[in-house]
Amino acid sequence: MDTHIQVKNLNVYYGKQQALKDINIEIPKNQITVIMGPSGCGKTTLLKSLNRFLELTDGTRIEGEVLVDEQNIYAREVDVTEVRKVVGLLAQRPSPLPMSIYDNVVYGMNIHKLKKDRKEYKAAVRHYLEIAGLWDEVHKRMHDPATSLSIGQQQRLCLARGLAVEPEIILGDEPTSALDPISSQNIESRLIELKQQYTTVIVTHTLRQAKRLADYVIYMYLGEVIEAGPAKEVFSNPQHERTRAYLEGQI
């Protein structure tokens, strides 16, 4: 297994409450890793430790290390905007920026100065909208407000916008939970297509989605990682009693 992200002795506290307890995991490169577990078990907290989003909440204390390509992203000399450029996030609800469809995709490329001129930006916008499977639906109305799209389309726009900053890792925080079944399926197939080029980490609370997407599985319970391993092994032969109970629908 080629490890892309390594979490070492990670402890997270919200005020006095401990949300994550001594997490040690390795996330494989260019595969889809699914974090699952009952609500409130710390799935989203673990996900948000990977792009340093935890520190946006006041009163959060983080101990331990998260290594991306062997570099600790919490090290003092690390620039947080670089971390978030490398580690993209697809949020639970699509949240387009207050600008046109075109400008939404351009935004990230623009702040990181990834392209030289208008022509390059235009080509890149088309490229990423095609990857997100949105180009055919929007190419005639690129300058309409992003909010004029349906929720499902908005989520694909957010995917295109995230990919446009050229990340290596995509995080998904229950990225289909606000979407209708067809849009969800659409996003899922995009993620499967993209896993050749990107390391993907998805939080989900639906077991069926986990089974459809996962190459690698992390099962969490009450802030601890109970079991982690290749999806086939975990789903067919869970080592831990708690995991078995969850998979059988008892939790």
Add this chain to the structure above:
Amino acid sequence: MGLMKKKWQRRHIVEAFIKFMMRVSLVIVAGALGLILWIVIVRGLPALSWDMVTKIPEGGYYMGKGGGILNAILGSLYLAAGGTLLAMIFSVPIAMYLKTYLGESKWGHYVRLSLDVLWGIPSIVYGAFGFTLMIALGIRASLLAGIIILALIELPIMTRAMDEVIRRMPVDLEHAALALGSTKFEVALRVVTRQMLPGITTAILLGFGRGIGDAASVLFTAGYTDRIPTSLMRPTASLPLAVFFQLGSPYPEVQQRGYAAALILTIIVLAVSLGSRWLSARLNKYTIK
């Protein structure tokens, strides 16, 4: 059908009464506005002429029956525009700083409290404060002094109005921009500003409206003159004071000219307000609701 019939119970009566009282308040407020406009139009319109808006007064602003009030129109526009511009230069960064760095902290609370206190200070106090300062510094009543004092009056209004608009910013939006690797400053400049532009336009208009209508502060600081303002260092006329002086005249013809000045002031405020509404509707196109 007995089920469908309305029974006049106590709670229905209470609702009817509350609704009636709400309508009464609405009629009182709308009626007051209508009455003000009616009086200004009926009394001012006959005296409104081309001369009024193109000439300066003949025979003094207090007694003169000829000429116009171009000096006051231009004076007021310069004062309010200058004051608004100056207030904007300070209030936009303060509002941004409040949001981005102070937030809901203790210091943020203190800054908001002091702005609210400043908002509540009567304009005559600002005028007297400005006047004292001018005496101490040896400055005469002038357009510049008027602009500075109006900026001080407008600053807390504009800053707090912007602050309230910015605080209602959806937090998802900020996170979306941060997730793409934006710095906080980029979030403020490229995302917050865009989302907030319609609200900020309204805040600026609020400041401008207060500035152009204020009489007491400019009386002390900008003075009054029959001449058209040509220099920042010289006194200037203003519309509220033109209304005030002319209404105080013993001659009915001059009083009528006071109403005409009030009508002109009302038209300017109305035009600015309608213009900004049109502008913010256009800016609103891309905002996230």
